[in-house]
Amino acid sequence: MPRMLVQGITCLTLLTLGAAIKCYKCHNSNSDACGEIFKSYQFSTYDCATENIKCGKQTQPPITHNGRENWVGVIRTCYPMGSLPGINETDGCHYWTNPSDNFTAEYCFCSTDGCNLASRLYNNGNAIVLTVALCAIMHCMQTML
Numbered sequence: 001m002p003r004m005l006v007q008g009i010t011c012l013t014l015l016t017l018g019a020a021i022k023c024y025k026c027h028n029s030n031s032d033a034c035g036e037i038f039k040s041y042q043f044s045t046y047d048c049a050t051e052n053i054k055c056g057k058q059t060q061p062p063i064t065h066n067g068r069e070n071w072v073g074v075i076r077t078c079y080p081m082g083s084l085p086g087i088n089e090t091d092g093c094h095y096w097t098n099p100s101d102n103f104t105a106e107y108c109f110c111s112t113d114g115c116n117l118a119s120r121l122y123n124n125g126n127a128i129v130l131t132v133a134l135c136a137i138m139h140c141m142q143t144m145l
């Protein structure tokens with residue numbers, strides 16, 4: 001195969017590796033370590049099942065839970081796009097109210113492996129930009145040789 005084609009395939013593979021996103025999955029009603037102060041070393045990431053998935057974090061308003069006042073429920077999981085009707089699914093944090101019971105929580109989405117560890121998640125396109133840049137550099141070097 002011509003060198004450029006091999007290079008192109010390598011770059012494409014690198015880019016598509018991002019499709020099977022890995023996310024943390026935990027709930028702080030089972031484990032305090034999953035709460036706002038996230039002890040990520042106690043957890044591992046899981047491959048999310050299908051495509052069109054982001055990593056998500058749901059943060060509920062404070063309630064009384066198991067006798068603890070102002071307890072904040074936190075769930076981290078794979079989030080299949082389209083699961084919450086009408087929510088803004090761009091990377092970042094958005095409030096959403098379930099129309100059937102008026103339950104309101106903050107939902108944060110992000111798109112890189114293991115990114116749902118932060119207390120707030122930020123838009124992160126850097127990994128992809130970096131991959132593209134690396135491919136471009138590798139391609140240039142090969143052309144010069």
Ligand SMILES: *[C@@H]1O[C@H](CO)[C@@H](O)[C@H](O)[C@H]1NC(C)=O
Nearest residue numbers: 087088089090091092093094
């Ligand atoms: C969704 O959220 C993003 C970032 O917070 C914002 O820029 C965008 O306008 C929002 N889209 C809609 C339809 O509200």
Ligand SMILES: *[C@@H]1O[C@H](CO)[C@@H](O)[C@H](O)[C@H]1NC(C)=O
Nearest residue numbers: 097098099100101102103104
């Ligand atoms: C949700 O809240 C709205 C506005 O406060 C109210 O009109 C509606 O009846 C509520 N729905 C439910 C299911 O509680």
